[in-house]
């Protein structure tokens with residue numbers, strides 16, 4: 012592997028400030044071509060327990076530091092990430108597949124959480140509450156919750172870690188992370204830089220392992236853990252929530268979505284197409300806020316589909332490190348077969364294939380960017396999270412009808428509205444039962460705003476002041492005078 016800073020390639024777990032071997036080895040491969048990138052330590056439940064013990068031991072000293080002291084370490088970490096952004100992006104593309112430009116974007120986006128929370132932790136204000144009794148004084152203080160454990164997915168191997176670790180560490184918590192086994196190299200590289208930045212031993216720990224269930228059990232059930240935070244699929248999230256119940260842990264869940272993308276007859280179609288391609292095809296469709304159901308008003312349906320097809324045809328599949336690539340592979344073959352199965356089933360039930368619908372010669376994990384029309388809400392493709400480069404268009408006639416159809420799902424993560432009519436846009440944004448709604452935009456996630464879902468898409472928020480609050484306990488202090 013060709014990196015400027017070879018220290019970033021680590022193959023051991025990072026526990027209590029030490030790089031440790033596991034019982035076995037885990038292969039990390041390039042999803043674009045199957046090349047072996049590294050064999051890394053395969054951590055176990057025992058490693059997870061040691062990591063929790065280390066985080067527990069490190070908590071008193073780290074939480075007692077002033078916010079300014081913690082901020083200084085986090086800012087050094089941010090700076091080191093910025094200095095190594097090209098290498099970090101290369102590693103990310105190699106293990107995950109996304110085009111290098113997107114990987115660079117993820118590194119910058121991920122690092123921005125570290126910078127922002129380093130500043131935000133200085134503002135952990137409490138309150139002085141007007142008393143109900145002249146003989147008493149009432150205050151609140153905010154204190155870090157304690158040891159935080161995290162499980163993260165493969166689709167954003169850098170940012171899904173910093174979105175959790177940055178506010179947790181800034182608040183004074185200590186952290187144990189289990190990244191996805193497909194993409195551990197980005198997580199371990201972040202630890203290299205955290206160590207160089209001066210994060211004390213045990214403050215940040217990473218345990219990679221193929222036995223997710225065993226490691227996950229420790230991270231969700233160990234009584235020393237105060238808070239568990241998960242990003243991943245809804246079925247796994249539900250299982251982990253149940254595990255957290257045994258010790259009544261605080262938890263945050265960033266789970267799956269089924270995002271509607273609504274194009275009204277008064278939309279600017281070029282803006283709508285640009286937004287649609289960005290949300291649908293970025294990361295080969297493997298994002299939780301990816302558009303799943305595109306509802307287009309019947310009067311502009313054909314014009315929108317023609318423009319969307321033309322834009323999708325411009326996508327250039329290839330290896331993420333190849334200049335010009337705008338569509339990488341899916342993460343593994345199982346995902347390709349799943350997407351193809353959804354397409355075949357929809358076509359068998361009457362959907363019309365406008366573009367794609369097949370495998371690609373670039374490699375076994377590639378799937379052609381695909382466009383289907385004449386889909387209806389009863390098809391599996393409209394009900395399940397697609398997680399692939401597959402755009403699915405349906406028609407609608409009335410505003411009330413499309414709001415009802417958009418909300419008719421157990422998910423509630425992201426939704427999109429395209430309209431030039433501010434009154435309609437306002438009405439529809441407010442009526443959509445989603446944690447996040449973007450109007451006339453396709454990419455909206457930012458450090459300074461709360462990211463998260465409602466219904467079966469999750470609990471809690473990441474980013475902004477809400478993301479910091481997740482890692483504090485508010486203590487009410489009452490003094491008799």
Ligand code: NAD
Pocket residue numbers: 162163164165166167171189190191192223224225226227228242243244245247248250251264265266267268298299300396424463464468469
């Ligand atoms: P996944 O749920 O299969 O895996 C996520 C993580 O959980 C991985 O680290 C995996 O190893 C681990 N895991 C799996 N089974 C486990 C178990 N029994 N016990 C403990 N850990 C276990 O999800 P994925 O396929 O990696 O990611 C895609 C999903 O993540 C999609 O549904 C997507 O929408 C969701 N996602 C959500 C957000 C968000 O912010 N809401 C962001 C990114 C991805």
